[in-house]
Amino acid sequence: MPEDISYTAEEISKLLKISKLTVYDLIKKGELPSYRVGKQMRVDAADLQAYKLRNKGGSHAQSAQEPPVYPSPSPAAVHHGIRSLVITGQDMSLDILAKHLENRTPGLRPLRSHAGSLDSLISMYKGESDIVSTHLLDGDTGEYNLPYIRRLLVGSSYLVVNLLSRYAGFYVAPGNPLNIKGWSDLSRHGLRIVNREKGSGARVLLDEQLRLHGIKPSHLTGYDHVQTNHLSIAAQVALGEADIGVGIEKTASIVNQIGFIPLIKERYDLVMIKNRENQAWINELLHIVQSDAFKQELEAMAGYDLSLTGRILYES
Numbered sequence: 001m002p003e004d005i006s007y008t009a010e011e012i013s014k015l016l017k018i019s020k021l022t023v024y025d026l027i028k029k030g031e032l033p034s035y036r037v038g039k040q041m042r043v044d045a046a047d048l049q050a051y052k053l054r055n056k057g058g059s060h061a062q063s064a065q066e067p068p069v070y071p072s073p074s075p076a077a078v079h080h081g082i083r084s085l086v087i088t089g090q091d092m093s094l095d096i097l098a099k100h101l102e103n104r105t106p107g108l109r110p111l112r113s114h115a116g117s118l119d120s121l122i123s124m125y126k127g128e129s130d131i132v133s134t135h136l137l138d139g140d141t142g143e144y145n146l147p148y149i150r151r152l153l154v155g156s157s158y159l160v161v162n163l164l165s166r167y168a169g170f171y172v173a174p175g176n177p178l179n180i181k182g183w184s185d186l187s188r189h190g191l192r193i194v195n196r197e198k199g200s201g202a203r204v205l206l207d208e209q210l211r212l213h214g215i216k217p218s219h220l221t222g223y224d225h226v227q228t229n230h231l232s233i234a235a236q237v238a239l240g241e242a243d244i245g246v247g248i249e250k251t252a253s254i255v256n257q258i259g260f261i262p263l264i265k266e267r268y269d270l271v272m273i274k275n276r277e278n279q280a281w282i283n284e285l286l287h288i289v290q291s292d293a294f295k296q297e298l299e300a301m302a303g304y305d306l307s308l309t310g311r312i313l314y315e316s
Helices: 009-016 020-028 045-054 075-079 093-104 117-125 146-152 183-187 201-212 230-238 279-289 292-299
Strands: 006-008 035-037 040-044 083-088 108-113 131-134 158-172 193-196 244-248 259-273 312-315
Touching: 006 009, 006 045, 009 020, 009 040, 009 045, 020 040, 020 083, 020 108, 040 045, 083 093, 083 117, 093 108, 093 158, 093 279, 093 292, 117 131, 117 146, 117 201, 117 259, 146 158, 146 312, 158 230, 158 279, 183 201, 193 201, 193 230, 201 244, 201 259, 230 244, 259 279
Parallel strands: 083 108, 083 131, 193 244
Antiparallel strands: 006 040, 035 040, 131 259, 158 244, 158 259, 158 312
């Protein structure tokens, strides 16, 4: 029955031909009533149809092709005064952060969006996300994140807080049979690479290193062979589909038949827009990331450097 059908944010983004971050923004604003099933947010078919009709001009007339419209619940019934916070990024530490935020702030409902670093900052500029995680290397300065944040969040007041640091480098076959040592080895003829999607921190890292080493992307076999997360990159190398991939050390520890060559320690930071409406939950987030309880949970997961965790790196 129609009332039994529901959609995930990803399914709605495909149906409406909009980004998943825009879907989360609609949920956050209350335009798409939603509810949680496990870690997923879901929207009933009736509420999606009501949203579509409202945006066609508010007409309740139905064409012969359109399914019947079912009344959607009122915003008060759906949200009960709860505000949604969209947290972007893919690292598991963000799931732990979301859990702590939900436990400490009953009036907040964290929503996770698995977007890349650059896309996340763009979504924050558009007002579509609340807490952005980013690990973007500026090759000219060697600085992480701040050069990109300053350029993209022009005119905004924001806070940058370190969540953790971690090693990034190459996934290679066990024992490193091709004797790959560093970025300059990417110039080797015939070396097969698997790449991350545009907008991800790993893609920016690779592209910056190619630029600095004078290597043209077109010379890399597999440069357009794209996967959308570290685990998939490591799996492609483990399966022999590629000789090399850029990713983080932590993923290498959970994938069989993979080697890892650490090349750079990257800073993984959180960005939040500062305003009066956000100040209360920003204070709670700072308390969480600076707490021993939160750090102890991260310490239990190998591959993280917590020496800067909770430190405010920049405040505009």
